[in-house]
Amino acid sequence: MTYLLNDASAFAQEAVLGFAAANPQYVTAVHGGVVRSTETPAGQPALVIGGGSGHYPAFAGWVGPGMGHGAPCGNIFSSPSASQVYSVARNAENGGGVIMGFGNYAGDVLHFGAAAEKLRAEGVDVRIIRVSDDVASNTRENHRDRRGIAGDLPVFKIAGAAIEAGAGLDEAERIAWKANDATRSFGVAFDGCTLPGAEEPLFHVPAATMGVGLGIHGEPGIRDIPMGTAQEVADLLFEGLMEEAPAGRSGRVAVLLNGLGRVKYEELFVVYHRVAERLSEAGLTAVAPEVGEFVTSLDMAGLSLTLVFLDEELEQHWTAAVDTPAYRRGDLRSLDAHAERVPRKEFYTPGEEQVPEASSESQTAAASVQGLLERFAEVCATHETELGRLDAVAGDGDHGQGMVLGTRGAVEAGLKALERGAGARTLLVHAGTAWAESAGGTSGALWGSALTAASRALSDTSAPEEAEGVRALHNAVEAVQRLGGAQPGDKTMIDAAVPFARALQDRFQAGEGFSAALESAAAVATEAAASTSELKARLGRSRVLGEKSLGTPDPGATSFALLMTALAEHLGSLSR
Amino acid sequence: MTYLLNDASAFAQEAVLGFAAANPQYVTAVHGGVVRSTETPAGQPALVIGGGSGHYPAFAGWVGPGMGHGAPCGNIFSSPSASQVYSVARNAENGGGVIMGFGNYAGDVLHFGAAAEKLRAEGVDVRIIRVSDDVASNTRENHRDRRGIAGDLPVFKIAGAAIEAGAGLDEAERIAWKANDATRSFGVAFDGCTLPGAEEPLFHVPAATMGVGLGIHGEPGIRDIPMGTAQEVADLLFEGLMEEAPAGRSGRVAVLLNGLGRVKYEELFVVYHRVAERLSEAGLTAVAPEVGEFVTSLDMAGLSLTLVFLDEELEQHWTAAVDTPAYRRGDLRSLDAHAERVPRKEFYTPGEEQVPEASSESQTAAASVQGLLERFAEVCATHETELGRLDAVAGDGDHGQGMVLGTRGAVEAGLKALERGAGARTLLVHAGTAWAESAGGTSGALWGSALTAASRALSDTSAPEEAEGVRALHNAVEAVQRLGGAQPGDKTMIDAAVPFARALQDRFQAGEGFSAALESAAAVATEAAASTSELKARLGRSRVLGEKSLGTPDPGATSFALLMTALAEHLGSLSR
Structure with a gap:
């Protein structure tokens, strides 16, 4: 159980602050997590690694030269919100772009993805x-x-080392996936x-x-x-992994024997004693093995065994020097850039969002656009009970x-932006950021990202063309699809959004004006949303939303149709 | 509970082997524990740190440049035996002497002490x-x-750094005590x-x-x-330590927040968040604080807070570079001696004990002496049931x-040594080593050390003088007293041994021959042993043996008197 806490709701945040207080030479706490407390080379890609709290040393413990540049820290076993990820990434980014790394879980995919849209x-x-890796x-x-489990360590270690060695964004991304x-x-x-x-274990x-086949949440x-x-457990894990050993393997492997929390070091070493025998029998050489608590x-109470089948490139980065609060290895002479660590003076804090000059x-x-957001808020207020x-x-x-809170937040943020002279894009x-923050949850994150993605089609310097309006809506739907990970037929917002986007594009390309095409597309969305009541949920297909009951329309698809109808009406009234 | 094991009796040993297998670049397993796997500078004092297993990363995890040279690893929560400590120290020693470091527990005092006698x-x-530190x-x-608890880490860290920085044995000992x-x-x-x-917690x-006020066993x-x-716990621990803050403190402290095993990292950071506030309020600067699992x-489930009130010298060594399996810090450039780590080729293994040339x-x-040992074995066999x-x-x-097994082992070892041409000292x-090994337990360790300490008065080159015989017995009793930690009146072997040694010395100085003085002293021992039946156990005085019941003579004192009587008879028969 958890013995030491003050207030359960503040636990994760207090832990981050205590962690930062204990490691000032490595990290500084910022909104949403931690970033390096020392300057990084300009133009170096920033490796932003994170996930929920409760996994220490993953992920904040790995922020430092040779590994992470920042770590958003969510609540216990919960993805950080998009604004947390955004804040940490904004802080970590130094002109070289961002690599976001996280374990493959729906919540993380959504919220990191939403932050990526905004960036x-x-x-x-x-x-x-x-x-x-699981x-x-x-x-x-x-x-x-x-799912991602203890493999987070070697993947982020290798990616961080590649960046430290000078890899640009493309190269670092390639190596990380490899x-x-x-x-x-x-x-x-x-x-x-x-x-x-809590009183009882999960x-x-x-x-x-x-x-x-444990998970880490x-x-x-x-x-x-x-x-x-111990020997049987070692054999089970080793054999389970060797079933997937690549045919052309080099014979060299990074090995990680990871304790989940209550299995202690001596037990892990007893297991490793057997793992070492099995590696040797299989003709494999363990390269810089690690036995301890990592993720x-x-x-x-549990443990996992990780193997990374190395080639020369991966081995070079796996064994490279690293210096973070919880993971240090190798000869730091190779980290020449960090011989003199220069404390960083300025950090980004939310609330200072920039408003670039606009025409x-x-x-x-x-x-x-602000008028449209106000219309959205009215529609949501009207339909709150029904949704x-x-x-x-x-x-x-x-x-x-959630829709009411989200649209209200968007309206307020839009108003402030207007007062500061913002253009349509900004x-x-x-508004997208505020929507996600105010609404919370999945639909908030999706709508926030939709607005953010839409913005990329617009500019702060010219009035939007009709084609740009079409592209904005296309971007929005694409973002929802990418982040939510749902497929048509999963009974989600996608069931209305995808036919909408297709109809919009078809009509517009067929020569209808934007406003007319939009009106048709909104009608398609409305029909599609209604018909989700007849869709059979495809069990297991949707990573985000899981099984849904049959017989009623999906609320996400319904609200999408409502808002697109409102958009069409708003545009129609403007063009009249 | 312990989830992963093969055979409980082999657990600690398998853990050591697994640990060594996972860290070949740092350590090699030898009889009794681990030593550095790389060469150390000739003439450098060897820091040999240890204790029972179950405390990882203490102590084996701290063997490497900048910290330990070797770690004897006892069974779970049990001191390593004298032969384990001896083997590791022999392996670690490289011409500069040995500093043995361990937490202050009776078993460790005894067994490390016995190994020290032999060295x-x-x-x-x-x-x-x-x-x-507790x-x-x-x-x-x-x-x-x-008692020693988590303070093991800073004390050994500082001692190891002092040695790395060039301190000789005197200097390293001074700094370690400081x-x-x-x-x-x-x-x-x-x-x-x-x-x-085991099925149930202790x-x-x-x-x-x-x-x-937890212990670590x-x-x-x-x-x-x-x-x-969490805040109240932080306050309790902080205030408990600050009651002992030295008056002339520098305002700089090393801080260690140590989890005992089941309290997890996030909890420790929540506690540290408060500790950092308290340090700041008290005007103290935390120097390179450590939050995690160390001892x-x-x-x-538990935690402890450690403060080291630093001066310049202690701070220098606390923050110095260190590179061990479980504890790494700082810029290794300062460890120039280790820039090229040369794998060590030769290790000492028991069974190869040397027999120096003898006259x-x-x-x-x-x-x-061998004849005497045989007489001892006969006496013990005769009195086994009574004892x-x-x-x-x-x-x-x-x-x-135990006495039968010990004396038998001594006789066998003596015979082998004789066959190899050993002198009296060797x-x-x-024989002392074999006694301790064969008998096990406290009295085995004490008798083994007694023989080893006695040997220091003799030589392999000349026949012993009578005065050397007196000194040998004096050394033996002194070793028992030093290692056992008991005082006269605690109802232990000491109650017979101390009056014996005093009488022997008095009579010899008064001009009686060695043989006659010995006879008188043996009589004194016999009387003293008998009178232990009347001694009131002084509760709490004896760290080793604790409370004893009244009314019967102490078995240790009795066997001491029996053997000294046999010694006197043996010597008498030789001189006749």
Whole structure:
């Protein structure tokens, strides 16, 4: 259980502050997490690694020369919000773009993705690496759809070293994906962990058994088998990984034996004793093996074994020097850039969002966008109860409330931006951020990203052309699709958004004006949203939303149709 | 609990082997523990740090440049045996003498002390540092009689850095004691740990309370108080330490917040958040603070706070570079001696004990000593049952058996040494080692050390003088007193040994011959042993043996008297 806390709701934040207080030579706490406290070379890509709290030393413990540039720290086992990720990335970015690295979980995909949208809208090049090392969570063919567990360490270590060695964004992204594709982990759990303030663990493993294929967020194993000796556990994990050993392997592997929290060091060494035998029998050389706690899950009892099948390039970066609060290795002479660590003086804090100079044409367009946001807020207020009722069938019933809070937040932010002279593009970025923050949850993140993505089609210098309006809406839908990870038929907002975007583009390309095309597309969306009541949920297809009950329209698709209808009306009234 | 093991009795040994397998660039497993796998500079004092297993990263995790030279690894929570310590120290020693460092516990004092006796008998200068940082275990005035807990880390870190910086044995010993005297720790426990193979924890802390003043061997706290918030726990620990803050402090402190095993990192950081506030309010600057798991106690739930009140010298060594499997810090450029780490090729393994060339006079004396050992073995065999019966009153009844096994082992080793041409001194050293190994337990360690200490008065080159015989016995009794830590009246072997040694010296100085003086002294010992039946055990005085029941003679004192009587008879028969 968690013994030491003040207030469960403040636990993760206090932990970040305590961590930063203990490591001032490495990190500084900023909104949303930590970044390096020392200057980084201008033009160096920033490796921003993160996820929920409760996994220390992952991820904040790995911020420092040779590894991470910053770490957004979410609540316990929860993805950081898009604004947390954005804040940390903004702080870490120094002219070389951003590589975001996180374990492949729906929440992280969504929120890191939303932050990436915003950074891209601001002109920052962002690449995303989803670590997917857990062999128990999907098939070999679908390696990149697996969950990320302890493989976070070697993937981020290798990516960080590549950047330290001078890799640019493309090169660092390539190496990071290559590391991920060479990395396999497999674990077992013996008992669950307890969230701060909770009385009971998230799960128990039945006595005398162990859960094979654990997760790192308190997920129990995928199946329970009889408890084994240390040697049997070592054999199980080793054999599970060797099934996926690549044919052309070099014979050299990075090895990580990771304790989840309550399995102690001596136990890990007893297991490693056997792992070393098996490696040797298999003709494999362990390169700089690591045995200890690297990616924990509070006080969960369990362990995982990770192998990275190395080639020369991966080995070079795996063994390179690194100097972070929780992970230090090698001869720091190789980190010449850091011989003199210069304390950094200035940090970005939210609330100082910039408003680039805008032309009067774009300011006029911004006022029109603001009018649209106000219309959105009215529509949501009108339909709040109905949307809540639809959501309550299969969800927690807060969709209506979320849409109201989100649109209200967007209106307020838009107003402020207008007062500061923002153009259309900047207004949309500010409104998108505020929507996500104010609404919270999945739909807030998706709508926030939609607005941010839409902004990229507009500018602060000229009035938007009709084609730009089409592209803005196309971008918005694409962002929702990319971030949410849902497919048409999963009974989500996508079921209305995709037909909408297709219809809009078809009509516009067929020569209809923007306003008319939009009106047709909104009608398509409305029909599609209604027909989600008949869609069969495709179980397991949607990573974000899971199973939905049948017979009622999806609330997300419904609200999308409502707002697109309002958009069409708003545009129609403007052009009249 | 311990989830991963093969065979509980092999657990600690398998852990050491696994640890060494995972860290070949740092350590090599030798009999009894690990030593550095790379060459050390000739003439550099060797820092040999250890204790029981179950405390990782203490102690093996700290072997490497800038810190330890070797670590004897005992069984879980048990001191390494004298032969383990000896083997590791022999391996680590490279012409500069040895500093032995361990937490101040009776078993460690005994076994490290016994190994030190043997090394000294071989001409190696050995210094002993007993870490005693736990403020809950004794008064401020008796700081050096306190237990050692997490203070092991800073004391050994500082001593290792001083050695790395070129300190000789005297200087390193001085700095190590200075570090110990500047170090204070205070802890609380929330739940006990479970030994490998056991079903139940060693203790439970009552619900909603915490045990203040925990030990690191599963000892519960000294008193239970209501469970506090993280902030209250931080305040309790901080205030407990600040009561002992030295008046002339520099305002700079090394800080260590140590988790015992099951309290996780995020919790420690929440506590540290408050500790940092308190340090700041108190005008103290935390120098290179450490928050994590450093001296664990298997899966015990608890934590401790350590402060080292630094001066310039201590700070220099605290912040110096170090590179070990579990503790790395600073810029390794300062470790120039280790720029090229040269793998070490040769290691000492027991069984190869040297037999220095001996004169025929000393060989004759050795044969006489061998005869005495055989007489000892006969006496013990004769009295085995009686000694067992005396021991069963207040002990585990194995004293008779231990004496039989010990003397038998000594006889066998003596015989082998004789065959290899050993002189008297070497024969006694070999016999002492074998006695301790064969007998095990406290009395085995004490008798083994007694023989080893006695040997220092003899030589391999000349026949012993009578005065040397007196000195040999004096040395033996002194070693027992020093290692056992008991005082006269504690109802131990000392109650017979001290009057014996005094009588021997008095009679010899009064002009009686050695043989006659010995006969008188043996009579004094016999009388003293008998009178231990009337001694009141002084509760709490004896650190080693604790309370003894009244009314029966102490078995240790009795066997001492028996053997000294046999010695006197043996010597008498030789001189006749």
